[in-house]
Amino acid sequence: MIDLHGYGPRLFEGAMITIQLGVLSLALAIVLGLVTASAKMSRSWVAHRIGTLYTTIIRGVPDLVLMMLLFFGGQIGINQITDALYNHFGIDIFINVNEFVAGVITIGLIFGAYMGETFRGAFMAVDSGQIEAGRAYGMNHWLVFRRIRFPQMMRHAIPGLSNNWMVLLKTTALVSVIGLSDMVRVAAEASKATREPFTFMIIVAAIYLLIASVSEWGFARLQKRYNAGYREAD
Amino acid sequence: MDALMTWLEAQLADNSIFTLQTLGYYGEGLVTTVQLVVLSLIIGLVLAVPLAIGRGSTYRWVSLPIFLYCYVFRGTPLLVQLYLIYYGVVFVDGIQETWLWVILEKPFVPALIAFTLNTAAYTTEIFRGAIKSTDRGEIEAARAYGMSKGLMLRRIVLPSAFRRALPAYGNEVIFMLHASAIASVVTIMDLTGAARFVYARFYAPFDAFLFVAAIYLCLTFGILYLFRYLERRLLAHLKPASG
Numbered sequence: 001m002i003d004l005h006g007y008g009p010r011l012f013e014g015a016m017i018t019i020q021l022g023v024l025s026l027a028l029a030i031v032l033g034l035v036t037a038s039a040k041m042s043r044s045w046v047a048h049r050i051g052t053l054y055t056t057i058i059r060g061v062p063d064l065v066l067m068m069l070l071f072f073g074g075q076i077g078i079n080q081i082t083d084a085l086y087n088h089f090g091i092d093i094f095i096n097v098n099e100f101v102a103g104v105i106t107i108g109l110i111f112g113a114y115m116g117e118t119f120r121g122a123f124m125a126v127d128s129g130q131i132e133a134g135r136a137y138g139m140n141h142w143l144v145f146r147r148i149r150f151p152q153m154m155r156h157a158i159p160g161l162s163n164n165w166m167v168l169l170k171t172t173a174l175v176s177v178i179g180l181s182d183m184v185r186v187a188a189e190a191s192k193a194t195r196e197p198f199t200f201m202i203i204v205a206a207i208y209l210l211i212a213s214v215s216e217w218g219f220a221r222l223q224k225r226y227n228a229g230y231r232e233a234d
Numbered sequence: 235m236d237a238l239m240t241w242l243e244a245q246l247a248d249n250s251i252f253t254l255q256t257l258g259y260y261g262e263g264l265v266t267t268v269q270l271v272v273l274s275l276i277i278g279l280v281l282a283v284p285l286a287i288g289r290g291s292t293y294r295w296v297s298l299p300i301f302l303y304c305y306v307f308r309g310t311p312l313l314v315q316l317y318l319i320y321y322g323v324v325f326v327d328g329i330q331e332t333w334l335w336v337i338l339e340k341p342f343v344p345a346l347i348a349f350t351l352n353t354a355a356y357t358t359e360i361f362r363g364a365i366k367s368t369d370r371g372e373i374e375a376a377r378a379y380g381m382s383k384g385l386m387l388r389r390i391v392l393p394s395a396f397r398r399a400l401p402a403y404g405n406e407v408i409f410m411l412h413a414s415a416i417a418s419v420v421t422i423m424d425l426t427g428a429a430r431f432v433y434a435r436f437y438a439p440f441d442a443f444l445f446v447a448a449i450y451l452c453l454t455f456g457i458l459y460l461f462r463y464l465e466r467r468l469l470a471h472l473k474p475a476s477g
Contacts, residue, residue, distance in 0.1 A: 060454040061447040062415035065426055069447065072439035166309075173311035177419050188317055197321035205310040205318070212309050 007190040007200070014183030015207050021103055021172045021182065022211075026165055028108025033115025040120055051116065058113035064174050066110060071102040071178045099180035103172070111168050118160030123149065125156040155226040162219040166212055183207060251441050256432050263428030264449065266342075270424060271414050274346055275407060278353035285354065286361035287387065300358065307355035312413050316348040320420050341420040349417075353410050360406060364399035365391060397468050404461030408454055415450075425449060 004011065039051035058066070075097040085091045126149055134144040176185035187204045191197035239254075246253055289300045307315065323338050337343050368391050376386040418427035429446035433439050 057447075057451065060451040062412035062426065062450055064415040064418070065429065065443055065447050065450060068426075068430070068433070069439060069443035072433060073443060076439060170309075170311040173313040174416075176313070184311065184314055184317070187314075188321075191317065191321045191325075195325045197318060197325055201314055201318040201321070205306065205314050208310045208314070209306065 004199070004203075005190065005194045005196075007186065007194075010181075010186045011183055011190070011200070011203065014181055014186040017100070017180065018169075018172050018182045018184075018207075019211065021100065021107070021175060021180075022165075022169050024104045025107035025111065025172070026168060028104060029111035029115045029164070029168065030161075032108060032112025033119050036112060036116030037119035037123055040116065041123060055113040055116055058110055063106075063110055063171050064177065067103070067106040067174055067178060070106045070109075071097065071099070074102060074105075099175065099178055102178065103175035103180055107168060107171055107175075110171070111164055114164050114167075115161070118157055118164060119153070121160070122153040122155075122157035126152045151226070155223075155230065158219060158223045158226060162216070162223075165215060165219070169208065169211060169215070251432065251436050251438055252445070259423070259428040259431060260425065260446070260449070263423055263425040263446075266422060266427075267411075267414055267417075267424040270342070270346060270349060270417055270422075271407075271411050274349035274353055274414075275410055277346075277350045278357055281350070281354040282357035282361055283392075285358040286365060289358060289362045290365060304355045304358055307352055308359065312348065312352050313416055313419065315352055316345060316416060316420060319348045319351075320344040341417075341422050345417045345420060345422055349410065349414065352413070353406065356406050356409070357403065360399050360402045361395060363402070364395040367398060368395060397472075400461065400465055400468060404457065404465075407457050407461070411450070411453055411457065 036051050036054060039047040040055075042048055042051075078095050078097060082093055082095060085093065130148050130152065131144055134148045139147065172182060173184045176182050176188065179185075183204050187200035190200045194200075243254055246257075285300050285303075288296045289304070291297045320341060323344050372390050372394070373386065376390045381389065414424060415426040417424045418430055421427070423431070425446050429442045433442035436442070
């Protein structure tokens with residue numbers, strides 16, 4: 001049996017943090033992605049420009065640099081805001097940027113840009129006649145989105161979504177650098193303490209592969225569901 | 235050159251963070267980053283070509299190990315691979331006494347190995363996709379000419395596969411540039427390492443990280459334009475005819 005030198009429970013907690021971080025960032029990224037896609041397809045020149053600027057900058061800068069900027073810079077920025085609040089209005093609050101929140105926000109922000117591209121392509125794949133039909137029924141914008149655009153768009157979005165999730169999952173490893181005890185950090189500490197890097201790093205690698213395989217299966221199920229009514233060409 | 239330096243120094247005289255010294259750190263970091271990325275990309279490319287050919291082999295004992303290699307290296311974070319190689323090398327018993335230690339002592343080589351293995355795995359998949367999408371008619375024509383397998387690969391399959399792989403490979407190059415920021419985690423003074431140093435010294439996260447982000451952005455655009463130029467040159471025959 002593999003000897004974990006008592007690091008087993010901490011490694012398990014780390015794995016849980018990785019999964020929570022991944023799922024929460026994915027949720028944020030999907031919301032941001034939908035907003036970005038709408039902004040980029042919008043007729044408003046300003047919204048289009050902002051959407052393009054966001055995706056260009058995020059995709060041009062390394063994840064780790066963005067994460068450090070948000071984590072280290074975020075605390076100072078928030079302190080300046082709270083200081084100003086205290087000095088001008090006498091409101092005394094203290095907000096501590098926690099590594100987990102910083103991680104979720106950064107990863108969500110990064111993948112929101114990638115999701116935006118995925119969703120934009122998927123939205124454009126929905127037949128515009130469908131949307132016109134919805135309007136003709138007297139549906140408002142939101143109802144058209146919820147009942148017509150979203151369900152049909154997801155069919156085209158899922159392959160890209162699944163890809164982005166796989167990359168996002170691997171990006172969560174970076175939070176170990178800003179001090180969050182995810183499984184990579186626990187494994188790195190354990191490797192140094194026990195001088196057995198192979199044991200711990202291979203376990204962590206195996207857990208990542210396991211999560212990836214399970215989610216691949218999940219996405220295949222989801223794809224099948226959203227493909228209902230369409231037949232694959234042989 | 236001296237005139238330029240004095241001019242630069244005068245420009246920076248009022249700036250407490252971006253002095254000639256800190257700019258020097260960024261400059262050295264830029265050199266390290268470029269070295270790491272270019273070296274790992276070149277070695278990875280050289281490894282990926284035979285691997286991609288082997289990946290499509292009908293012999294399972296050839297294609298299966300390559301498939302597993304790609305699956306593992308594409309499915310796990312680069313940071314884990316880097317730690318595995320970095321710590322793995324350090325803790326091998328007795329390695330400190332051998333000649334290998336002279337090279338492996340610095341974190342540059344373990345990082346280069348990790349980056350190379352990672353990019354080789356991704357590039358293998360890119361090439362495999364390009365090789366697989368070769369037009370059947372081209373292969374049949376080559377066979378009809380009596381070409382051997384090797385000759386067919388060299389003259390027909392690979393040249394067109396490389397061209398088709400170009401856009402995806404451009405993305406991989408940008409991905410590698412961004413991934414190289416991880417090198418700073420194992421104490422390498424690359425661009426990100428320089429930014430972390432400046433941040434720690436002056437406690438100025440915005441200056442330190444926004445500056446380095448701008449450098450990365452410029453590098454990314456440089457790569458983007460280079461590949462766009464290459465695509466225009468090499469993929470000109472695939473463009474839809476203009477009316």
